[in-house]
Amino acid sequence: MKVLVxxxxxxxxxxxxxxxxxxxWAVDLVTDGEEGEALAxxxxxxxxxxxxxxxxxxxxxxxxxxxxxxFEKPVLVLTAQDAVDAKVETLRAGADDYVxxxxxxxxxxxxxxxxxxxxxxxxSPKLTVADLVVDLDAREVTRGGKAIELTPKEFMVLGYLAxxxxxxxxxxxxxxxxxxxxxxxxxxxxxxxxxxxxKKIDAPFKKKLIATVRGVGYVLKG
Amino acid sequence: xxxxxxxxxxxYAIVLGVTLLIFAAVLLIASRDAAERALxxxxxxxxxxxxxxxxxxxxxxxxxxxxxxxxxxxxxxxxRRLLAxxxxxxxxxxxxxxxxxxxxxERLTTKDQLTLTRAVIRELSPRHxxxxxxxxxxxxxxxxxxxxxxxxxxxxxxxxxxxAETLDxxxxxxxxxxxxxxxxxxLFSVLLAWGMAGTSLQPIDRLIGDLExxxxxxxxxxRLPVETDENELDRLAGTINAMIARLEGSFAALRRFxxxxxxxxxxxxxxxRADIERAMQSPRVGFDQLPALEEALAxxxxxxxxxxxxxxxxxxxxxxxxxxxxxxxxxxxxEDVHETAAMLGEASGARVELTALAPVTVLxxxxxxRQLFLNLVTNALKYTPAGGVVGIRLERRGDRAxxxxxxxxxxxxxxxxxxxxxxxxxxxxxxxRGGERGGFGLGLAIAQWIxxxxxxNIGVASxxxxxxxxxxxxxxxxxxxxxxxx
Numbered sequence: 001m002k003v004l005v006x007x008x009x010x011x012x013x014x015x016x017x018x019x020x021x022x023x024x025w026a027v028d029l030v031t032d033g034e035e036g037e038a039l040a041x042x043x044x045x046x047x048x049x050x051x052x053x054x055x056x057x058x059x060x061x062x063x064x065x066x067x068x069x070x071f072e073k074p075v076l077v078l079t080a081q082d083a084v085d086a087k088v089e090t091l092r093a094g095a096d097d098y099v100x101x102x103x104x105x106x107x108x109x110x111x112x113x114x115x116x117x118x119x120x121x122x123x124s125p126k127l128t129v130a131d132l133v134v135d136l137d138a139r140e141v142t143r144g145g146k147a148i149e150l151t152p153k154e155f156m157v158l159g160y161l162a163x164x165x166x167x168x169x170x171x172x173x174x175x176x177x178x179x180x181x182x183x184x185x186x187x188x189x190x191x192x193x194x195x196x197x198x199k200k201i202d203a204p205f206k207k208k209l210i211a212t213v214r215g216v217g218y219v220l221k222g
Numbered sequence: 223x224x225x226x227x228x229x230x231x232x233x234y235a236i237v238l239g240v241t242l243l244i245f246a247a248v249l250l251i252a253s254r255d256a257a258e259r260a261l262x263x264x265x266x267x268x269x270x271x272x273x274x275x276x277x278x279x280x281x282x283x284x285x286x287x288x289x290x291x292x293x294x295x296x297x298x299x300x301x302r303r304l305l306a307x308x309x310x311x312x313x314x315x316x317x318x319x320x321x322x323x324x325x326x327x328e329r330l331t332t333k334d335q336l337t338l339t340r341a342v343i344r345e346l347s348p349r350h351x352x353x354x355x356x357x358x359x360x361x362x363x364x365x366x367x368x369x370x371x372x373x374x375x376x377x378x379x380x381x382x383x384x385x386a387e388t389l390d391x392x393x394x395x396x397x398x399x400x401x402x403x404x405x406x407x408x409l410f411s412v413l414l415a416w417g418m419a420g421t422s423l424q425p426i427d428r429l430i431g432d433l434e435x436x437x438x439x440x441x442x443x444x445r446l447p448v449e450t451d452e453n454e455l456d457r458l459a460g461t462i463n464a465m466i467a468r469l470e471g472s473f474a475a476l477r478r479f480x481x482x483x484x485x486x487x488x489x490x491x492x493x494x495r496a497d498i499e500r501a502m503q504s505p506r507v508g509f510d511q512l513p514a515l516e517e518a519l520a521x522x523x524x525x526x527x528x529x530x531x532x533x534x535x536x537x538x539x540x541x542x543x544x545x546x547x548x549x550x551x552x553x554x555x556x557e558d559v560h561e562t563a564a565m566l567g568e569a570s571g572a573r574v575e576l577t578a579l580a581p582v583t584v585l586x587x588x589x590x591x592r593q594l595f596l597n598l599v600t601n602a603l604k605y606t607p608a609g610g611v612v613g614i615r616l617e618r619r620g621d622r623a624x625x626x627x628x629x630x631x632x633x634x635x636x637x638x639x640x641x642x643x644x645x646x647x648x649x650x651x652x653x654x655r656g657g658e659r660g661g662f663g664l665g666l667a668i669a670q671w672i673x674x675x676x677x678x679n680i681g682v683a684s685x686x687x688x689x690x691x692x693x694x695x696x697x698x699x700x701x702x703x704x705x706x707x708x
Contacts, residue, residue: 015496
């Protein structure tokens, strides 16, 4: 799957490029609107990630031009404006979805995957870590074949850990994933959820799957 | 009366009333004057007639005086008959006696006769211009006249009079018309003035209506209609239009600033965030560097949240309540909030209870509503000590959904209550539980904005030392229950 990223800021552009490449996307990165527009029309991309503020030709203009010339592939817009009217304007101009800056890569990836309608086989709904199985579709968790009841938040956090099994996920990333932005709990709610998860998933078993990384967060590994 | 219309009419009524009263007074004085002159002329006429009668009689050699006895003389019967033909009050005297009194005088009471005679003899000098003699039964206007004597004749003094009743103001010809016409005229004029004031103020009323429609913040592109440039109201409308244009300009500038600030503040945060996230994922980063990166990520998120809140409030200041709207079933939303609250309570040692959960659907932005409820819940937990209880309930009260958060915390001082929804307001730091970082003091301001943007309200009841209850009411969506999403 090929994706074109049109983003003038090199850091953000590289961040998106590297992140998507890690998820096995083929990524082209350009920093100029005009160039991006020409590339999008000449190459067979599956998806375009477009920053709205670009030097030269604005992202919105690029978007309108592409749509006016029959470009049919999904376009995901990156915007700093989160006012409803600005979002509506973007969607009217032909965008399929938008991500407001600053964004967590996890969110961008989720939206890119949703837009590209990847086949189910690639995004497996069943994640397995040792003898723990997390079924994202059925929202079911089993360990050693035994079903485990989780509350919605517990399930979200466990799903997130399982999808990135082996990677350290910080408390901030987990909070953002499970509660979104605009939530400053003031206390470490993540620790509470992890406590619950440990009681349900690790306590009855000899092998502990959830490990604490002091001062950072948690990691799930088999 | 407070309105300009009322005050104009009132002032007009006073001026008109005074004018009409002066006019009536002048008219009455003038007509009384005329009536007096007419009366005087009539009385003079009668006196002259009587005098002429006596002179003619003498010239014709008729006997005027007869002497029934040597001691006294009196008017002859013929003379009496002649004088009786004259109307009104008539007295003929010589230097000391009354020789003749007309029938009208005879009809007066003895006392009145005496008063009249005495007045005539003692008080009226010859050529007296006449005056009013007040009697018990009547007021008589008298005029003295006297006969020019010849050598052979005694001096006759003739006094004629008429009742002065015609001089009474109420008897004047002009009185009745004035008394009847003036109030009618007055009422009519005042009504007319009320109507005219209304008519001339009507354009102002229209202007007020138009302005009210414009000033809601979203209609600033509209202008007041200006037909010509000639009358005062059109000039006023023109001036107001110029002002609206300037307002529109500054609102546009604010919007532009908000957009620019969004971009300028959020782009570096995006870059920062991207850098940190990438560094955290890098296989080369050591475990000892991760805590610093996590700290940086947390701060970036906090900063992004602050920028977000400030921009939201800046937009709210513009009066733009632009929120996404969809049907939201508050039940699952509140259950979700309760789950989060329970976890927060677990961390801080407070118990969180969901005491009521009514099925109720509103029209709104689920993300914002969740933020609103979470803000209230985290705020309640922040000020509730370990062992305390926070109660959450969702009820339906008529056409309003009611979400309440009750805590057993320290409460809010009555003096602080008016300020708690202000930006950056925070209860005394020393009183909030130590050991952790507080928010920016924007949570309740944002909560209030969200409630208002949904057409709802937010309120608080609190007693120091007993705890507080925050209550949000939202209008229930006008849909049949089966159409609401499950």
